Amino acid sequence: xxxxxxxxxxxxxxxxxxxxxxxxxxxxxxxxxxxxxxxxxxxxxxxxxxxxxxxxxxxxxxxxxxxxxxxxxxxxxxxxxxxxxxxxxxxxxxxxxxxxxxxxxxxxxxxxxxxxxxxxxxxxxxxxxxxxxxxxxxxxxxxxxxxxxxxxxxxxxxxxxxxxxxxxxxxxxxxxxxxxxxxxxxxxxxxxxxxxxxxxxxxxxxxxxxxxxxxxxxxxxxxxxxxxxxxxxxxxxxxxxxxxxxxxxxxxxxxxxxxxxxxxxxxxxxxxxxxxxxxxxxxxxxxxxxxxxxxxxxxxxxxxxxxxxxxxxxxxxxxxxxxxxxxxxxxxxxxxxxxxxxxxxxxxxxxxxxxxxxxxxxxxxxxxxxxxxxxxxxxxxxxxxxxxxxxxxxxxxxxxxxxxxxxx
Numbered sequence: 107x108x109x110x111x112x113x114x115x116x117x118x119x120x121x122x123x124x125x126x127x128x129x130x131x132x133x134x135x136x137x138x139x140x141x142x143x144x145x146x147x148x149x150x151x152x153x154x155x156x157x158x159x160x161x162x163x164x165x166x167x168x169x170x171x172x173x174x175x176x177x178x179x180x181x182x183x184x185x186x187x188x189x190x191x192x193x194x195x196x197x198x199x200x201x202x203x204x205x206x207x208x209x210x211x212x213x214x215x216x217x218x219x220x221x222x223x224x225x226x227x228x229x230x231x232x233x234x235x236x237x238x239x240x241x242x243x244x245x246x247x248x249x250x251x252x253x254x255x256x257x258x259x260x261x262x263x264x265x266x267x268x269x270x271x272x273x274x275x276x277x278x279x280x281x282x283x284x285x286x287x288x289x290x291x292x293x294x295x296x297x298x299x300x301x302x303x304x305x306x307x308x309x310x311x312x313x314x315x316x317x318x319x320x321x322x323x324x325x326x327x328x329x330x331x332x333x334x335x336x337x338x339x340x341x342x343x344x345x346x347x348x349x350x351x352x353x354x355x356x357x358x359x360x361x362x363x364x365x366x367x368x369x370x371x372x373x374x375x376x377x378x379x380x381x382x383x384x385x386x387x388x389x390x391x392x393x394x395x396x397x398x399x400x401x402x403x404x405x406x407x408x409x410x411x412x413x414x415x416x417x418x419x420x421x422x423x424x425x426x427x428x429x430x431x432x433x434x435x436x437x438x439x440x441x442x443x444x445x446x447x448x449x450x451x452x453x454x455x456x457x458x459x460x461x462x463x464x465x466x467x468x469x470x471x472x473x474x475x476x477x478x479x480x481x482x483x484x485x486x487x488x489x490x491x492x493x494x495x496x497x498x499x500x501x502x503x504x505x506x507x508x509x510x511x512x513x514x
Contacts, residue, residue: 122480165443166224211478236344256415258314268327316417320378408432449496
């Protein structure tokens with residue numbers, strides 16, 4: 107009960123807003139792009155065997171699946187407390203389990219019994235292998251959840267574009283399942299040339315993509331904000347990357363049932379064929395910002411807010427900009443996590459600032475979680491800079507009621 111009490115005290119002090127500590131996640135098959143504000147000396151602080159840190163997970167109640175060396179709490183967001191409880195460790199997962207609907211609202215609690223999404227900054231110096239995330243049916247075979255993803259490319263997080271600012275999505279119209287099967291069959295024999303079956307799209311800052319489960323994609327080297335369902339499930343379909351890096355065949359069969367290992371037809375079955383070969387893939391999956399309200403009215407109040415991820419019911423996201431020197435009250439229908447990417451000020455009286463550089467293990471004041479009640483009553487945001495905008499990215503769970511105004 108001690109954990110519950112200090113979380114409740116923090117909620118009272120923050121008027122329904124909890125501060126979260128940074129959550130860093132390494133990947134053994136990635137090279138950090140070094141744009142997520144971690145100190146240059148700390149990108150390999152966990153050791154070369156664990157890999158470089160190229161992800162920061164946001165509002166996460168899901169553990170990272172990084173193999174046998176993964177600590178039990180890797181990927182879990184931790185609440186940062188003030189005063190006498192500073193340094194106490196309570197994860198957001200524990201808080202949701204203890205307080206349930208009090209944090210995330212009755213709707214999500216009744217349906218999921220937990221906070222079912224998280225977001226991340228994916229920050230790789232080069233492209234990732236062509237891969238997919240399993241859908242609900244195939245994820246259930248290994249006791250996991252599906253992983254719909256959304257992408258947004260924040261200008262504030264991209265002082266450089268890495269080595270390959272393009273992403274391969276889907277399969278070229280007319281591609282056959284036999285062609286894909288032949289590529290998969292050559293995985294262990296060198297470059298399986300699977301990208302010959304796909305097309306790359308240039309990544310434009312300030313835009314995004316919707317990536318449903320079962321869609322093959324090879325993310326480019328732009329630092330990406332990724333709201334997604336609470337899962338870390340995937341299967342890599344590409345054997346050799348552009349720079350010559352190789353992918354372990356173990357990752358081809360990752361999150362496949364043991365009795366399906368070696369079954370190429372099963373891998374083909376993981377692919378949502380209709381979406382992958384859609385001749386209008388760009389039209390149906392690409393996202394440009396859409397105003398979240400009447401623009402002139404928002405500007406008069408001192409802010410502007412845009413939907414940036416909105417084509418999926420699994421998760422959604424907004425970008426909120428508060429003008430210099432202004433204080434505003436912003437309401438939402440659902441609980442959400444947020445991360446500040448530019449500027450400084452306050453949120454319900456708590457410090458809100460975008461860090462320049464963080465050491466591994468250091469707390470920050472750029473990430474918060476907002477309860478449903480606080481969101482509905484309205485969060486008070488103040489931009490304390492006379493010249494710089496305060497910019498926040500806000501990630502919401504499934505079935506956001508406010509999405510009806512976008513997709514209706």
